[in-house]
Amino acid sequence: MPFPHMLEELDLGFTKLNNRVVMGSMHTGLEEVKNGFDRMATYYRDRARGGVGLIITGGFAPNFEGRVSPFASQLSFRWQIKNHKKITKAVHEEGGKIALQILHAGRYAYHPFNVAPSAIKAPIGLFKPRALSEKGIERTINDFVQCAVLAKEAGYDGVEVMGSEGYLINEFIAKRTNKRKDQWGGSYENRIRLPLEILKRMRERVGEDFIIIYRLSILDLVEDGSHWDEIKELAKKVESHGATIINSGIGWHESRVPTIATRVPRAAFAECSKEIKSVVSIPVIAVNRINTPAKAEEVLQNGFSDLVSLARPLLADSEFVNKASEQRENEINVCIACNQACLDHTFKGKVSSCLVNPMACHETFYEEKKVEKVKQIAVVGAGPAGLAFSFAAARRGHKVTLYESEKNIGGQFNMAKKIPGKEEFEETLRYYGEMMKKWGVQLKLGTRVETNDLLLGEYDEVILATGVNPRVPKIKGIGHPKVLLYTDVLKKGVEVGKKVAVIGAGGIGFDVSEFLLQDPAKVSAGLDKKEYFKKWGVDTTQARPGGLLEKIEEEEPFRTIYLCQRKTSKLGAGLGKTTGWAHRLALKKDGVHMLAGVEYKEISDQGLLIVHNGKEKTLEVDHVIICSGQTPKRNLFPELEEAGVNVHLVGGANEAKELDAKGAIKEATLLALKI
Ligand code: NAP
Ligand code: SF4
Numbered sequence: 001m002p003f004p005h006m007l008e009e010l011d012l013g014f015t016k017l018n019n020r021v022v023m024g025s026m027h028t029g030l031e032e033v034k035n036g037f038d039r040m041a042t043y044y045r046d047r048a049r050g051g052v053g054l055i056i057t058g059g060f061a062p063n064f065e066g067r068v069s070p071f072a073s074q075l076s077f078r079w080q081i082k083n084h085k086k087i088t089k090a091v092h093e094e095g096g097k098i099a100l101q102i103l104h105a106g107r108y109a110y111h112p113f114n115v116a117p118s119a120i121k122a123p124i125g126l127f128k129p130r131a132l133s134e135k136g137i138e139r140t141i142n143d144f145v146q147c148a149v150l151a152k153e154a155g156y157d158g159v160e161v162m163g164s165e166g167y168l169i170n171e172f173i174a175k176r177t178n179k180r181k182d183q184w185g186g187s188y189e190n191r192i193r194l195p196l197e198i199l200k201r202m203r204e205r206v207g208e209d210f211i212i213i214y215r216l217s218i219l220d221l222v223e224d225g226s227h228w229d230e231i232k233e234l235a236k237k238v239e240s241h242g243a244t245i246i247n248s249g250i251g252w253h254e255s256r257v258p259t260i261a262t263r264v265p266r267a268a269f270a271e272c273s274k275e276i277k278s279v280v281s282i283p284v285i286a287v288n289r290i291n292t293p294a295k296a297e298e299v300l301q302n303g304f305s306d307l308v309s310l311a312r313p314l315l316a317d318s319e320f321v322n323k324a325s326e327q328r329e330n331e332i333n334v335c336i337a338c339n340q341a342c343l344d345h346t347f348k349g350k351v352s353s354c355l356v357n358p359m360a361c362h363e364t365f366y367e368e369k370k371v372e373k374v375k376q377i378a379v380v381g382a383g384p385a386g387l388a389f390s391f392a393a394a395r396r397g398h399k400v401t402l403y404e405s406e407k408n409i410g411g412q413f414n415m416a417k418k419i420p421g422k423e424e425f426e427e428t429l430r431y432y433g434e435m436m437k438k439w440g441v442q443l444k445l446g447t448r449v450e451t452n453d454l455l456l457g458e459y460d461e462v463i464l465a466t467g468v469n470p471r472v473p474k475i476k477g478i479g480h481p482k483v484l485l486y487t488d489v490l491k492k493g494v495e496v497g498k499k500v501a502v503i504g505a506g507g508i509g510f511d512v513s514e515f516l517l518q519d520p521a522k523v524s525a526g527l528d529k530k531e532y533f534k535k536w537g538v539d540t541t542q543a544r545p546g547g548l549l550e551k552i553e554e555e556e557p558f559r560t561i562y563l564c565q566r567k568t569s570k571l572g573a574g575l576g577k578t579t580g581w582a583h584r585l586a587l588k589k590d591g592v593h594m595l596a597g598v599e600y601k602e603i604s605d606q607g608l609l610i611v612h613n614g615k616e617k618t619l620e621v622d623h624v625i626i627c628s629g630q631t632p633k634r635n636l637f638p639e640l641e642e643a644g645v646n647v648h649l650v651g652g653a654n655e656a657k658e659l660d661a662k663g664a665i666k667e668a669t670l671l672a673l674k675i
Pocket of ligand 1: 472474504507508510564574575576627628629630660
């Protein structure tokens with residue numbers, strides 16, 4: 001059997017899980033939209049059909065105060081059960097199992113009625129919370145229990161009590177947020193009273209034949225968090241108070257350590273779960289950045305945990321488990337941990353989806369039907385848009401020929417994957433490569449097509465996914481040999497001096513800066529866990545409560561970089577909500593000079609002459625790198641259109657402004673679904 005540890009059944013006594021893969025809780029925004037429960041039923045049904053052992057829903061609050069935002073989901077009343085039954089029925093029909101996550105947001109709630117152990121505002125919060133009274137605490141415990149009882153009535157196989165990530169329960173546990181003087185604060189025994197009371201009373205009410213998962217914060221990654229002795233003590237008590245499974249939680253939301261972004265090495269935190277596994281006899285789940293069957297198998301084989309949790313990877317590919325068990329793991333559409341269409345959407349109040357799988361959470365909208373009339377389609381350009389179109393069109397039954405002037409597929413992704421921490425982009429190219437073979441797309445690499453080639457009447461439709469050209473700004477001296485385009489650096493590998501000015505601080509300007517800060521001599525085969533922990537000050541031995549090092553060792557930056565933009569706003573303001581802060585922090589750690597409100601005057605032998613803060617100054621640099629956006633590359637379009645060819649532009653060739661892979665892949669996929 002492939003992946004024997006991952007695919008092994010888990011007997012919980014009163015019930016069995018088909019394998020060791022848990023779909024971790026992830027709020028998708030479907031919880032709050034019209035017809036959201038019907039959409040969730042389909043979304044979870046697909047994941048159950050795809051073979052996952054246990055699904056955990058997005059968080060539902062046990063009461064109004066605990067809602068993440070004023071209109072966020074809550075399960076407190078019997079009339080709400082009917083909707084939940086749609087989900088549980090759909091999952092059970094596929095032979096799956098599903099637990100409801102109970103999430104009380106505590107001081108992270110984005111509304112003025114938020115509560116916490118003490119009235120201390122979260123650094124990432126909008127509203128100062130009200131400290132819960134003792135009566136309020138009692139009521140909150142009852143609300144958690146009631147929520148679990150309702151979940152059982154709705155047909156869920158269990159619940160997950162969210163005790164990590166800096167939400168209410170975690171706030172009670174940590175000294176950082178709990179300054180109470182009553183029986184709910186002070187000693188550790190008092191601070192863990194809340195989760196233990198919840199678990200004890202919940203078990204009494206739901207009976208023995210119901211899964212209760214407790215999500216335990218095993219590494220807070222904030223000052224004044226818990227330390228290993230305390231966490232292990234809590235784990236033991238969580239077991240004795242009725243939990244069936246312990247899930248691991250890594251890092252509070254206010255932590256300044258990235259824990260799930262692409263830059264985090266795969267399964268970086270899984271070993272921490274072993275500490276918990278060593279002190280309890282109930283199963284333990286390892287989490288964060290486990291995105292392939294091989295990694296999941298390795299974690300389980302190493303004995304780090306009994307189960308693995310994958311949230312985003314199941315968004316990216318609902319068939320993750322089935323593909324692995326059928327030895328088709330090369331066909332898995334791997335999550336690249338970009339957060340661009342999932343968490344970034346959630347934090348903007350939009351329904352989640354997935355950059356590499358735009359159908360995710362929109363299953364009921366975009367139906368993929370086999371074609372009635374097979375068309376001959378030419379696609380020009382094998383970047384993300386061309387690949388996504390070719391795959392989706394060929395899968396529907398069209399005959400697709402994909403032309404690419406380069407020797408490899410991938411387009412802009414071939415540059416993205418060279419950025420430190422973005423190596424995962426290679427997975428998407430690997431996946432598309434497999435899909436081209438599987439669905440019989442004729443791939444013509446190293447072939448530059450001209451208009452005449454497409455005018456021979458061979459094709460019913462022509463798709464131009466020709467991408468973009470770097471925009472060259474009009475600055476005096478732009479032709480100077482010091483000037484390089486980002487493509488010269490990332491694609492052509494032109495050697496760059498030690499002092500550099502980067503013009504343009506969008507996604508590419510940030511990426512180029514990160515690329516140039518890396519010492520090529522130190523580039524290892526993959527992301528290194530030790531290096532990552534060192535850079536971000538993580539101490540998994542938790543010598544200090546919370547697991548942060550007292551001081552981060554500073555290293556001499558590999559290059560001096562001036563990152564410039566004309567706007568006066570914060571640099572990187574347009575980057576992803578959940579990853580932008582980490583990009584900014586990473587560059588700051590490496591001493592990048594971030595200059596906003598810059599006027600570019602001239603590029604000369606001396607360097608780059610700018611006006612900044614009202615003063616003229618010369619940045620004495622060896623190279624000036626242009627990262628000032630792109631313009632569409634669509635030279636083939638006018639003649640084809642004029643000749644009456646059914647021609648379509650997709651991706652950057654259609655609209656370069658603020659276009660990224662997310663938009664390109666979605667646009668191309670939707671075109672393929674209707675062509
Ligand atoms: P971008 O995000 O549009 O940024 C272009 C930058 O160039 C801006 O900082 C802009 O700032 C500057 N600029 C524009 N016109 C200029 C001119 N004429 N002269 C001088 N400066 C000029 O474009 P990009 O960085 O090329 O990225 C392309 C797309 O890929 C974007 O959608 C981006 O979000 C996405 N992407 C995202 C990431 C990520 O999230 N990490 C990484 C890579 C790419 P001023 O106008 O203020 O000077
Ligand atoms: Fe993963 Fe990015 Fe998709 Fe989110 S949007 S599930 S991070 S690939």
